[in-house]
Amino acid sequence: MSTTTPPSATARAARTRQPAEPAAFRSPAFLLRTSLARTAVELKELSRSWDALIFNVFFPIIFLFIFGSVFSGDVAPGVSFTQYFTAGMAASGVLLVSFQSLAISIAVERDDGLLKRLEGTPVPPAAYFLGKVGLVVVTGAVQMAVLLTAAHLLFDVDLPAGPQQWWTLAWVTVLGAAAGTLLGIAYSSVPRTGRSASAVTAPVVLVLQFISGVFFVYSQLPGWMQDVAAVFPLKWMAEGFRAALLPESMAAAEPAGEWQLGLIALVLAGWTVVGLLLCRTTFRWRRRGDR
Amino acid sequence: MSSEPAVRVTDLHKHYGAERAVDGVSFDVAPGQVFALLGPNGAGKSTTVEVLEGYRARTSGEVSVLGADPGRPTPVWRSRLGIVAQSTRDLSDLTVTEVVRQFATFYPHPRRPEAVIEQVGLADDARTRASALSGGRRRRLDVALGIVGDPELLFLDEPTTGFDPEARREFWALVQLLAADGTTILLTTHYLDEVEVLADALAVIDGGRIVATGTPADLGGRDTAPATVRWRDAGGWRTELTPQPAALVARLHAQVGELDGLSVHRPTLEDAYLSLLSSTTSQEASR
Numbered sequence: 001m002s003t004t005t006p007p008s009a010t011a012r013a014a015r016t017r018q019p020a021e022p023a024a025f026r027s028p029a030f031l032l033r034t035s036l037a038r039t040a041v042e043l044k045e046l047s048r049s050w051d052a053l054i055f056n057v058f059f060p061i062i063f064l065f066i067f068g069s070v071f072s073g074d075v076a077p078g079v080s081f082t083q084y085f086t087a088g089m090a091a092s093g094v095l096l097v098s099f100q101s102l103a104i105s106i107a108v109e110r111d112d113g114l115l116k117r118l119e120g121t122p123v124p125p126a127a128y129f130l131g132k133v134g135l136v137v138v139t140g141a142v143q144m145a146v147l148l149t150a151a152h153l154l155f156d157v158d159l160p161a162g163p164q165q166w167w168t169l170a171w172v173t174v175l176g177a178a179a180g181t182l183l184g185i186a187y188s189s190v191p192r193t194g195r196s197a198s199a200v201t202a203p204v205v206l207v208l209q210f211i212s213g214v215f216f217v218y219s220q221l222p223g224w225m226q227d228v229a230a231v232f233p234l235k236w237m238a239e240g241f242r243a244a245l246l247p248e249s250m251a252a253a254e255p256a257g258e259w260q261l262g263l264i265a266l267v268l269a270g271w272t273v274v275g276l277l278l279c280r281t282t283f284r285w286r287r288r289g290d291r
Numbered sequence: 292m293s294s295e296p297a298v299r300v301t302d303l304h305k306h307y308g309a310e311r312a313v314d315g316v317s318f319d320v321a322p323g324q325v326f327a328l329l330g331p332n333g334a335g336k337s338t339t340v341e342v343l344e345g346y347r348a349r350t351s352g353e354v355s356v357l358g359a360d361p362g363r364p365t366p367v368w369r370s371r372l373g374i375v376a377q378s379t380r381d382l383s384d385l386t387v388t389e390v391v392r393q394f395a396t397f398y399p400h401p402r403r404p405e406a407v408i409e410q411v412g413l414a415d416d417a418r419t420r421a422s423a424l425s426g427g428r429r430r431r432l433d434v435a436l437g438i439v440g441d442p443e444l445l446f447l448d449e450p451t452t453g454f455d456p457e458a459r460r461e462f463w464a465l466v467q468l469l470a471a472d473g474t475t476i477l478l479t480t481h482y483l484d485e486v487e488v489l490a491d492a493l494a495v496i497d498g499g500r501i502v503a504t505g506t507p508a509d510l511g512g513r514d515t516a517p518a519t520v521r522w523r524d525a526g527g528w529r530t531e532l533t534p535q536p537a538a539l540v541a542r543l544h545a546q547v548g549e550l551d552g553l554s555v556h557r558p559t560l561e562d563a564y565l566s567l568l569s570s571t572t573s574q575e576a577s578r
Contacts, residue, residue, distance in 0.1 A: 019370070038393075121369060
């Protein structure tokens with residue numbers, strides 16, 4: 001016969017810990033450490049998720065390969081379709097690694113309980129978002145480098161002609177990714193569940209690609225379609241990348257008759273501000289109905 | 292300091308419109324104690340615990356967790372808690388080690404991730420992805436994330452639901468290990484054997500209200516309730532209900548010597564629990 005000793009509160013002494021100072025959680029070093037930890041985890045998760053890698057990161061490169069192989073004509077004397085298409089794929093790529101990737105992953109992480117789990121720890125909410133920004137920066141840079149290298153080596157696409165064009169490529173990428181990141185975070189609240197996140201997000205990006213001069217030459221689209229596209233950021237990113245990748249002579253073929261660089265910067269910055277406001281007013285840490 | 296309760300709940304209410312999920316709950320948890328909140332599904336256990344964890348705003352009532360109001364959570368306060376929520380399915384693409392290391396960076400004085408993995412019994416699965424863990428081992432990962440910050444107070448919300456009997460026993464041993472280490476534990480469960488093995492004190496919650504408090508040994512007065520003495524004589528099985536079973540057995544022994552098939556049976560925790568629930572149910576019905 002065995003006897004069990006019932007547990008008793010007096011048998012144990014509660015271990016007391018020295019609580020941390022509030023300042024420890026406000027220090028930039030803590031934010032940096034947690035943000036880097038989140039970025040590292042984001043990249044590891046992406047590297048193990050084939051669907052996200054293909055649909056968000058390698059999609060523009062795969063499409064460049066397909067379209068570059070099928071269409072060999074020129075859109076203007078000395079400017080191949082692939083040259084024009086590369087600018088469109090660069091713009092699509094920035095939107096995919098920022099907007100689409102974040103809208104889907106955050107919707108999934110809200111639904112599967114990760115956001116709630118993080119909320120239950122002392123990690124700063126900013127570290128979660130900076131982890132996402134880190135993910136966008138790394139994947140965006142890798143994607144752009146691979147896209148331009150593949151286009152140049154496989155399809156003779158010209159790289160930006162000079163420092164000014166490289167500069168255009170850089171700021172359009174950064175501003176476009178900033179707008180896409182904030183809009184993606186905001187849009188993540190639209191899908192009702194994690195399962196529906198892809199289905200609710202991907203068609204938006206797909207339609208934008210068709211009307212924004214990515215798959216078709218923008219100046220050949222119907223006027224009303226151009227007007228609709230001009231409301232959204234992708235059209236302006238694509239135009240910015242054309243300014244970086246196409247010869248100066250192509251500016252005249254744009255509907256405006258020039259690269260509207262100032263307007264591009266203004267629209268992308270405007271969408272960044274709108275995205276930020278939407279995030280601040282609508283972001284939810286919980287599933288619907290969890291309160 | 293140590294005389295102050297780790298958790299104090301006074302007349303807690305949480306209403307969703309007309310629905311009273313928590314309807315006037317009060318209890319204290321002493322530091323170092325394993326306290327069980329026991330009740331059927333939908334009784335208000337998890338709602339109560341989520342208020343204490345700082346996840347839900349309360350409708351009314353006084354709540355203090357480690358001396359602070361969970362309605363205004365701060366990072367310092369969060370760093371002193373560990374939370375194992377009811378069921379989880381996040382983090383699936385990461386390995387056990389990667390997840391625990393990540394969460395260690397969130398705390399000022401974390402425990403060593405490798406030691407935590409060892410302690411929860413996942414050393415063999417340190418390089419296994421979370422998605423490939425069985426239900427019981429997945430729960431151990433949740434516990435690892437709950438304790439990596441070296442918490443003073445650990446919440447375990449229905450930690451063994453869906454476990455097979457062996458996995459439950461192994462999990463209980465883990466909880467006892469943490470309790471022996473001086474961690475205050477607030478456990479919700481609907482398993483009586485779990486309460487009997489783990490809890491120093493408990494409260495039974497039903498319909499959003501506490502219907503009894505006590506220890507597993509004295510719940511519902513079962514330590515002083517009449518005992519059933521059962522034995523066999525020439526006429527077959529005999530049973531007698533008596534408040535003094537020892538006296539009865541002594542008298543019988545004096546009369547007939549050794550008793551064949553003797554047993555003395557007090558109401559089990561389950562008997563006490565079920566009678567508590569049925570009495571509240573009948574009260575509800577008579578109202």
